Amino acid sequence: MKIAVMNCLKANSVCTGAACLKAMNERIRSFEQYKDVPLELVAFGRCSGCENGIDEAGFKEKLDRIVSEGAEVCHYGVCTVKEGKECPIMTDAANYLEEHGVKVFRGTH
Numbered sequence: 822m823k824i825a826v827m828n829c830l831k832a833n834s835v836c837t838g839a840a841c842l843k844a845m846n847e848r849i850r851s852f853e854q855y856k857d858v859p860l861e862l863v864a865f866g867r868c869s870g871c872e873n874g875i876d877e878a879g880f881k882e883k884l885d886r887i888v889s890e891g892a893e894v895c896h897y898g899v900c901t902v903k904e905g906k907e908c909p910i911m912t913d914a915a916n917y918l919e920e921h922g923v924k925v926f927r928g929t930h
């Protein structure tokens with residue numbers, strides 16, 4: 822099964838992606854649902870930011886690449902949710918992915 826992972830760019834300064842990859846490789850937390858399913862990670866990326874304005878074209882290119890790589894599901898990192906609310910840019914991105922046949926699952930590790 823082809824999957825993608827997307828995280829908040831603000832997490833970039835401290836995040837190596839190790840916890841997401843560990844959870845995926847060990848099929849724990851959000852990846853427990855794939856216990857007996859072979860996984861192929863086809864994309865592991867960040868959004869395109871918002872603090873210095875939104876790079877909409879760049880972000881759309883990333884989302885389109887996730888689609889064209891055939892990802893069946895895209896996991897959103899916990900960092901895309903702050904104070905119980907998902908970043909609205911990521912919500913829009915989730916809607917875009919789902920309109921293009923990619924299921925979005927909120928959570929990684």
Ligand code: SF4
Nearest residue numbers: 829830868871908910
């Ligand atoms: S757009 Fe959302 S997910 Fe991306 S850096 Fe800004 S707050 Fe984080």
